[in-house]
Amino acid sequence: MHELSVTEELLRIAVTHADGRRITAIHLVIGELTSFIDDTIQFYFDLLAPGTVAEGARLYFERVPVRFRCRSCGTEFAPSEQEWHCPACGTLGGDVIAGKEFFVESIEVGTDQ
Ligand SMILES: [Zn+2]
Incomplete structure (x- = not known):
């Protein structure tokens, strides 16, 4: 499962940055175009987390909306589900400039250790 390896990676990153401190929360940024499901x-x-410093940490997900840049005129726009045409010139689609993100934005660590 793709989500499993992704989750292993985010746990590894969080534990590395915690540097031995207990993690209480992990903030993730996920683009709407990625197929990763929060649940x-x-x-x-x-x-995966039990037995690591991230055991019991809460996950927070920030969704990044999809944005396109028109290949004809350079206009940046947010496509809707039905409408992928550039609002300025009518060209269909464009380069994806946002919406494919997946990264750990920050972690919160406890002060009890
Ligand atoms: Zn355009």
Whole structure:
């Protein structure tokens, strides 16, 4: 499962940055174009985290909306589900400039250790 390896990676990153401190929360940024489902990542996280400093940490997800840049005129726009045409010149689609993100934005660590 793709989500499993992704969750392993985010856990590894978080634990590395925690530097031995207990993690209480992990903030993730996920583009709307990625197929990662919040619940699936939480599910794998709950399987993987016990025994690490991230055990019991809460996951927070920030969704990044999709944005295109028109290949004809350079206009940046947010496509809707039905409308992928440039609002300025009518060209269909464009280069994806936002919406494919997936990264750990920040972690919160406890002060009890
Ligand atoms: Zn255009």
